[in-house]
Amino acid sequence: MAVKEIQREQARSIPHIDLSSYAGQWVAIRGDKVVASDLDAVALRNRPEVEETDTLLPVPDASADLLLL
């Protein structure tokens, strides 16, 4: 049932919360909750409230309507 597990984990791991107030920062996400934020990725990981299983990701500026990378 690898396919079901991939679908489940992909759906679970994508943030479903409004992160716009964290644009330009790194956030630590657990479930649907931001547990910490910081301008620096390593400083964020080292915060006591951040656990190893939290997802750490930078939040891009959401102002662009069209993304050209």
Added chain:
Amino acid sequence: MPSVELKYSNPFGNGSRPYLTMHATGINGTSGHIVGLLDSGADTTALPLGYANLMGYTADQLQRIEVGTAKGVGYGWRATVPCVATVAGATPPTLTVSLLPTFVESATALWGRGDVMRMFALTIEDAKGTFTLTW
């Protein structure tokens, strides 16, 4: 051949796109999820610079290279030591790849054509808002 259909998502509130989460393990052994955009225009995978520190890369394990983007030519730092990433939810070695990512000053992770996309065939159905990985 097995395949999985996934829905577009909108994690940053700026539009629904084919985001894929990979579980990456750095050269320091730390691991975690990275949410990135499947980008067939990216030759190889590009990750936000902060991940270089999180994954344990040091300056002597990174090579400065020129990177062409829609904004023009900039600089990136390409890993010379590989890390490993697996499509989140898959069990290695299925959908697992060895990567030499380029770290760039961008907040968006891009999964590239020449590494991540060699693991699977990618079908994008933009009108449906879905994409399918077949391997």
